[in-house]
Amino acid sequence: MTDEKNCGFDTLCIHGGHKTESNRAHLTPIYASSTYTFESAEQGVAVFRNEEPGYIYGRFGNPTINEAEDKIALLEAFGLKDATGEPLKLKAILHSSGMATITTMLLSNLKVGDTIITHQSLYGGTQEMLDKILPSLGINSTILDFHNLSAVEEAIKADNTIKLMYLETPANPTLQCIDLEASAALGKKHNLIVCADNTFATPYLQQPFKYAVDYVMHSTTKFLNGHGTAVGGIVVGRDLEKMNGVVTKTHRLLGGNSNAFEAYLLTNGLRTFSLRMQRHCSNAEQVANFLEQHEAVARVNYLGLASHPDHATSKKQMKHAGAMLSFELKGGYDAGLKFINSLKVCTNAVSLGTCDTLVSHPASTTHVGVKPEDRVRFGITDGLIRMSVGLENIEDILNDLKQALQ
Template sequence: MTDNNTNPGFDTLCLHGGHVTESNRAHLTPIYASSTYEFDSAEQAAAIFRGEEKGYIYGRWGNPTIAEAEERIAMLEAFGLKDANGEQLKLKAILHASGMAAISTAFMGNVKAGEKILTHQSLYGGTHEIIEKILPDFSIGAVIVDFHDLKAVEQALQTDKTIRMMHIETPANPTLQCVDLAELIALAKAHGVVVCVDNTFATPYLQQPFAFGADYVVHSTTKFLNGHGTAIGGILVGKDIARMSTALTKTHRLLGGNSNAFDAFLLVNGLRTLSVRMDRHCANAEKVAQFLHDHPAVGVVNYLGLADHPDHAIGMKQMKHPGAMLSFELKGGFDAGVKFMNSLKICLNAVSLGTCDTLISHPASTTHMGVAREQRLKFGITDGMIRMSVGIENVEDIIGDLEQAMR
C-alpha cells in the first residue's frame, strides 16, 4: 500500500503501509539477505547510481525489506497531516542500525563545525553524551536551556546566531518531563533554526511532531515500534524530501549506520500490532501510575496522566494519551529501590523499554551512568529514581508484583 491518494486508517497503515507485492507474491515482504544487487547492463548501473532509474545497489544503501519499514513509519508519522498546499503530507524516512545512529545522522547532516545545537536538560543518556563528549571534537557546540522557560529559549536564539538546530525529547527519558512542541517550534522557526524531535516514548500513535512544524523526527525503533525486544534500530524521518534524499542520505551512507534486512523484517512485523499494543500499554500504565501514586511507600511518581504532574496540561494538549512510561522513587531512597528491584518476580530488571513485557531499570547506574552526577541531579534524575516501561500483561499481575516487592 503506497498510494497516498487513498485515506486508510492508522491501524490499516500499521498492517499494510508501504507494502509492495513482490514477484513471488509472498504475504509478508521477505528478508532480502543480499549484500549487493545485479544490473542488466552497464548503462543501467550508471542510471541507478545517478538516481535516474529506481533500483537497489548495495546493502548499506538499502533493500526492499528496509524500504518497507521506512515507508510505513513515514506514513504513520504523516497520518492525517496536510502540507502547505492542503495535500497529504509526504515524508521520507531512513532506517538506521540504532536510535543513536539516526540521531548522529540528524546532527552531523545538519550542524557543521562552528555551529551549535540548542537542547534541554533532560535527555536520554546516550543523546546527552554525544552532545557533550563527541560533537565538541568536531567543533559542534551545545546550548542547554530549560525548555519550560520560553523566555530563556528565545533569548538563547536571539543572542547566539550559531545555533543551527533545536533538539527536543518529549516526553523525556527518564523524568517524563514534557515540553510544549508548538511554542518551541514556533520560536525556532522565527529564528531560522531546524527542529528535530525524539518521539520514541510517544510513537506516532500518541504524538505527531510534524503537526507542530518539526523538520525531523527520530525514533529508537528498538522500543515501542518493534515492541518485542527482538531487534535494534533507529529511524530518521524528514519533511524536506530533497534534503533527505541528498545531504541526509549521503551522511547516513557514509557514516555507515545502516540497518539490515533481518532487523527491518522484525520491525515491520512489530509495527503490525503497534496501535493495539499501545492501547493496552497505555491502559495498564494509567492503573499502575495511580497505584504507585496512592501507595504509602512511594514518594514521587512521574507520569503525565496524573493531574499533579507539572507537565500534565502540556502533555494532554499535544498527546493522544499520556503513554506507557513512568518513573518513581520510593521514600526509602536508593537502598529501598535496590531491595524493591531485587524482589520483583514478573516485572523484569532490564534496560530498554517498549517491549510487550514490563521492564524496570535504575537510570543512575545504567542508562545515565555516563552523565555527571551533578548534571544528572540538576536534570531531575535522582539516585533513587526507578524507570518503568509498563507492559501488556494482566494489569492485576503487574500491580501485584509491585505490591509484594514493596512489602
Template structure:
C-alpha cells in the same frame, strides 16, 4: 498497494502501510539477505547510480525489506497531516542500525564546526553523552535551557548566533518531563533553526511532531515500534524530501549506520500490531500510575497522565494517550530502590523499554551512568529514581507484583 488510501484507519495503516507487491508475490516482504544487487547490463547500472532508474545497488544503500519499514513509519508520522499547499503531507525516512546511528546522521548532516544545539535537561543518556563528549571534539557546542520558559529560550537564541538546531525530547527520558512542541517549534521557526524531536516514548500513534512544522523526527525503533525486544534499530524522518534524498541520505550511507534485512523484517512484523499494543500499554500505565500515586512508600510518580504531573496539560494537549513510561522515587532513596527492584517477580530488571513485558531499570547506574552526576541530578535523575516501562500483561498482576515488592 503502491498508493495507500489516505483515509485508511490507524490499524489498517499499521498492517498494510508501506507494503508493495513483491516481485515473487510473497505475502510479506521477505528478508533480503544479500550484500549487493545485479544489473542487467552496464547501462542499467549507470542509470541506477545516477538516479535515472529505480533499483537497488548495495545492502548499505537499502533493500525492499528496509524500505517497507521506512515507508510504513513515514506514513504513520504523516497520517492525517497536510503540507503548506493543503496536500497530504509526504515524509521520507531512513532506517538505521540503532537509534544512536539515526541521531548521528541527524546531527552531522545539519551541523558543522562552530554551530551549537539548544536543548533541555533530561535527555536519553546516549544523546546527552553525544552532546557532551563527542560533538565538542568536532567544534559543535550546546546550550541547555529550561524549555518551559519561552522568554529564556528566545533570549538564549538571540544572544548566541551560533545556535543552529533546537533538539527536543518529549516525554523526556527518564523523568517524563514534557515540553510544548507547538510553542517551541514556532520559536525555532521564527529564529530560523533546524528543529528536531525524539518521538520514541510517544510513537507516531500518540504524538505527531510534524503537525507542528517539525523538520526532523527520530525514533529508536528498538522500542515500541519493534515492540518485542528482538532487534536494535533507529529511524530518521524528514519533511524536506529533496534534502532527505540528497545530503541527508548521503551522510547516512557514508557514515555506515545502515540497518539490515533481518532487523527490518522483525520491525515490519512488530509494526503490524503497534496500535493494538499501544492501547494496552497506555491503559495499563494509567492503572499502575494510580496505584503508585496512592502508595505510602512512593514519594513521587513521574507520569504525564496524572493530573499531579507538572506538565500534564502540555501532554494532554499534544498526545492522544499518555504512553507507558513512568519513573518513581521511593522513600529511602537508592537502597529502597535496589531492594524494590530485587524483589520483583513478573517485572524484568533490564534496560530498554517498549517491549511486551514490563521492564524496570535504575537510570543513574545504567542508561545515564556516563552523564556527569551534577548534570544528572540537575535533570531530576536522582540515585533513587526507578524507570518503569509498563508492558501488556494483566494490570492487576503487575500491581500485585509491585505491591509485594514494596511490602
C-alpha cells in the same frame, strides 16, 4: 496495493509501505543480499545517477528495509497536510540503532562552530553524545529551560552560532513534556532546524509534524518493534530534497545502516503496534494511580496525573499520557536496588516498549555516564525507578509492585 491515502491508522500499521514483489509473497521477504545486479551497464549508470529506481548495495537499502521506512513515514504523516493542502509526504531512513540515527541527523545538519540548544533530562546516550563526542567535532550544546520560552528566545538572540533545537518529549526518564507547538514555532521564527525524538510517545500518541518540526527520530528498538527482538533507529524528515540528498549521503558514508533481518522483525512488530499501544497505555495509567497512593513512593512522574507539572501540555499534544512512567522511592539508592531485586513478574532490564514490563534504576544503569551533579539537577535522582509498562494482566503487575515495595 493498498490505497494508503484513504486508510486508517490501524490499517497502515498492517498494510502501509507494502509493495507486491515478483513472487507475490504475502509478507515482504528478508532480502539477504549484499549487492544487486543490473540488466546492462547503461541501467547501472541510470540507477547510480538516480535517473531510475533500483537497488545497488546493502548499505544503501533493500526492499525489506524500504517497507519499514515507508510504513513509519506513513504513520508519522497520518492525517496531516502540507502547505498546499495535499497529504504530507515524508521520507524515512532506517538505521542500525537510535544513536546512529541521531548521529546522521546531527552531522548532516551541523558544522564546526555550530551550537545545539536542548533541555534537561535527555536519554543518557544522547546526553553523552552532546557532552563527550560533539565538542571534539567543534559542535557545542546548551541546556535551556524550555518551560521559559522567553528566556530561550533571549538565548537564541544572544548567540548566532545556535543552529539546531533538539527536543525529546516526553523526556527520558523524568517524563518532562515540552510544548512542541510553541517551541517549534520559536525555532522556525529564528531559522533553526527543529528536531524531535518521538520514541516515548510514538506516532500513535503524538505527531510532531503537526508543528514546525523538520525531523522526527525514533529508537525503533522500543515500541515500534515492540518485542525486544531487534535494535534500530529511524529519522523521518519533511524536506524531501534534503532527505534524498545530504541526509542520505551522510547516512551511507557513516555506515550506520540497518539490515534486512532486523527490518523484517521491525515490520512484523509494527503490524500489531496500534493494538499493543492501547493495552500499554491502559495498564500504565492504572500503575501510575496505584503508585501515587503508595506510602513508599515520594513522587510519580506520569503525564496522565494532574500532579505532573506538564500534565496540561501533554493533553494538548498527546492522544494519551502513554506507557512510560518513573517514580521516586523515599529510601533513595539502596531502596532502588532493593526494589529491583524484589521483582518477580516485572523484568529488570534497560530498554523499553516490549510486551513485558521493564523496570530499571537509571542512576546505576542508563544514566551512570552522566555527571552525578548533572543527573540530580535533571531530576534523575538516586531513588528514581523507570518503568515501561507492558501487556501483562494488570492485576499481576500491581501485585508484583505491592510485594516489591513492602
